[in-house]
Every structure is written in structure tokens, then in C-alpha cells.
Amino acid sequence: MEEDNHLPTPATSSSSAATDHSDPSLQRKHAAMIERLSNLHQNRSTRKPDPESNSTTSFLSRFFQSKSSIESTLTRIRQTAEPQSDPTLKPELDNVSISITNLEKLVAENSFSLPSYEVRTCLKTVADLKQFVEQVTCEVIPRKKFAFKNKSAKKIPVQKDVAYENRMDTESQGSGFRILENSPGFRDKKNEDLVKEFNRDNDGEIREFVLSDLRHCDVRLMGCVSALFVNKLIDCKVYVGPVFGSVLIEEVENCVFVMASHQIRIHQAKGCDFYLQVRSRPIIEDSNSVRFAPYCLKYDGIEKDLEEANLGEETGNWSNVDDFKWLRAVQSPNWSILPENERLGTVDISN
Known part of the structure; x- marks a missing residue:
């Protein structure tokens, strides 16, 4: 930096000595260069760092x-x-x-x-x-309002949803659905209409339900379940009433899901549409070409079921999707909002 300070002196002397013999345009360019060097040195000397600027x-x-x-x-x-x-x-x-x-x-x-x-x-x-x-x-x-009629609240422990969350974490780490082999559900079906109505008076308590290895099936679940586990579905349509706890979806392709839940986690989904009403932000991992829209299901008594499951209020979280494999600040390219002109209308599964 000291060399910058000494440059003007000899240069100026040379310029003065050559006043009568040099091209005037060259003299002006040379003077302008000297002024720029001087200003540059002055700015460097007086500039102070900003320790708080996005450090x-x-x-x-x-x-x-x-x-x-x-x-x-x-x-x-x-x-x-x-x-x-x-x-x-x-x-x-x-x-x-x-x-x-x-x-x-x-x-x-x-x-x-x-x-x-x-x-x-x-x-x-x-x-x-x-x-x-x-x-x-x-x-x-x-949680008392979650209990079925004439049944003790003890059948729905407060900690139950946390247990489901822990189970979901275990599932997502690769253990598959082996621990759910004895749970009720629809398994290994092709080209069938699969209907289940959960009777709040006779089932005794809220049950978890499994959908596994289904192809070209229409699934309609009416009433409330405690948790829903979905695995290996292709070209299916799944319409689900309120889920008290969580939904875990793995390995699905070209499917439509209409469901309401407190938490929804989606792994390895391709080309699927999700119509959701959810308390927390939906989570996707290792998925692509998935689209999201608001819940559109109807059946007799669904309003009461949604209120009992504490899912009656629209949170807008259906469009606030977290892609755990996309870490950039811009939106993940793996999911999008389903255009309104391509969405289903209200789907009534009462009959």
C-alpha cells in the first residue's frame, strides 16, 4: 500500500517535465489513473469491517x-x-x-x-x-373427547400418540411393517373395492390399520383410526376419515390419497396426489412428482369425527411440505401444489 502513496510524486514530476512535448490526451489519462490510485488507497485506509454483517x-x-x-x-x-x-x-x-x-x-x-x-x-x-x-x-x-361412546377414557392413554411417533421412527429406519403383522388391515389385494367402517360403539377402542401390497384398488375407510400404515401401493385410490395419531406411507406409486391426520410422513412416493388436512407440516423423503391439495372427503358423520379427532380446523399445512432430503433455501422440486383445475371435487364415500 505504501507504493501507491509514492507513485503520484515521480509520475507527477515526469508529467510536468513533459508538458511541452507529450500528447495532451495521454497526460489526462495519466492524471486520471493517479487520482484513482489515490482514492483507492484512501478508501482502503478508512474502511472499517462490519462484524455483524451476516457472520x-x-x-x-x-x-x-x-x-x-x-x-x-x-x-x-x-x-x-x-x-x-x-x-x-x-x-x-x-x-x-x-x-x-x-x-x-x-x-x-x-x-x-x-x-x-x-x-x-x-x-x-x-x-x-x-x-x-x-x-x-x-x-x-x-384427550377425553377422543373416547368412543360408553367406553372408559383409560382405553386411550395420553401417551399413545407418542408411542406411535416412536414406532414411525423405527419404521422409517428400514424395519418395514413386520411389527404390524397382527394389526387389522387390507393386504395383498388387486382390482378390488375395499371398504371398512369403524363402528364407534362396537370396536371397543381406537385401532391402528394397515394397507399393504395393494394394486388397482379403491379403499374407503369411514370413522376414526388411531394410526394408519401404508406400504407398497400401486395405482390405488385411498379415502380415509380422521386419524387420531399419525400416518406413515412408504413405497407408493401413481396413487391418490385423501386423508386427515395429526402427522403424515411419506417415504418413496412417485407420481402421487395427496389431499390432506393435517395438524403439522407433511414430511416427504426420497419422493418425487408428488402433489398436494386440501382435504375433500365427505361421508355421513365426518364433521363429528373430525371434531373428535381435533382435526376440524383447517390449518393450511397441506401446502407447507417439508422435504427432508432437500436442504436448499428454495422450494424442493420434488413436490408441488396440485392445480385447482386438476383437483378432485368433494368425494362422498357414504354409499
């Missing part, structure tokens, strides 16, 4: 402060809440969900200036927080 350290500090605050709030709710008497629980949990959404937006806004490892770590943290808030919600929101 990784600043971002991580803000991110983990928010994460700790969210975890502290959820832990406090879980430890102190009285589900049967506290009307403030739902608004507080809704606020926590908003905080998690804002945290996810913060990662997206800073993703281009962060190392890829930090982006992956932060997105995984956000996903864990979403699961945490869903588990706490299942534990502390009153």
Missing part, C-alpha cells in the same frame, strides 16, 4: 438462543400443564409453532452465506423442534 457466529448465536427458548417453553408446558383445566395451553403451543416457523425462515434467509454443514445442522434442529411440539401437544391437550 456465521452472529447467526448461530441468534439461532441457538431461539432454540433454547423454544425448548424451555415446551419443557415447562410438559412438566406443569394440567390438561383438563388449563385453557391457555393451545394458544401457547400455537405461539411456539409460530416461533419454530420463524426460526426456519431465519435459516432460509441466511442459507446462502452459511457453510453447508451449518445449514444441514440447523434444518435438522428445526425438524426436531417440530416433532417436539407435536409430542407435547399430544400429551397435554385434553
